[in-house]
């Protein structure tokens with residue numbers, strides 16, 4: 401495996417990724433997995449539970465190096481990652497969580513980020529005082545504070561109620577548009593992917609690969625229900641052709 405950070409795109413080529421456990425046959429999670437995402441675009445990786453989405457994110461983030469293949473990160477190679485659990489430092493305030501993650505960032509830049517995510521009034525709160533939705537927003541602010549060349553989001557809306565998920569989706573869409581951060585979102589929710597991504601990667605059954613790629617040509621701000629419905633129908637056909645995951 402190799403990692404690089406000089407490209408105008410994120411490129412993942414995994415010929416295979418196996419999990420081995422004592423006494424059992426190795427399980428192949430990914431095979432012939434090829435994905436590429438141009439800089440400044442938002443991609444969504446869609447597939448149901450267990451098809452290898454978290455495995456893929458861990459490989460891209462460099463947290464798993466036990467695979468055969470290579471990952472090329474966008475130029476700069478700086479990664480921001482938001483896990484399903486916000487993983488904030490519990491004994492530090494919200495603003496200190498950002499300062500520690502991004503010591504180079506100016507106070508003005510951090511204040512602007514908190515404002516963009518409507519977190520200003522929570523700057524002095526501690527993670528234990530925040531709801532899950534607020535804590536997720538802080539985790540996203542923290543990931544953006546480091547000005548990443550690639551932002552990885554693992555199921556950012558999971559366990560949030562519909563209204564909170566919709567609200568956070570809208571905020572992330574604005575941040576992607578305004579900051580042009582290359583973003584890869586993992587989700588099991590097609591509609592979420594259609595609302596946020598420029599390109600959708602549909603994963604095949606395990607061992608997983610990108611079974612189909614859908615380009616979302618309508619800009620996020622102009623997306624209508626009809627266009628989203630049509631895209632969803634196309635995606636469902638592709639998924640059916642792959643017979644689920």
Ligand SMILES: Nc1ncnc2c1ncn2[C@@H]1O[C@H](COP(=O)(O)OP(=O)(O)OP(=O)(O)O)[C@@H](O)[C@H]1O
Nearest residue numbers: 419420421427429448449450451452453454455456
């Ligand atoms: N540490 C591990 N050891 C053995 N098998 C694993 C390990 N981690 C994941 N797997 C297996 O690899 C496959 C892919 O897992 P992964 O967590 O990447 O899927 P996922 O699409 O992210 O699932 P979910 O949506 O439920 O988080 C699954 O079959 C899983 O059981």
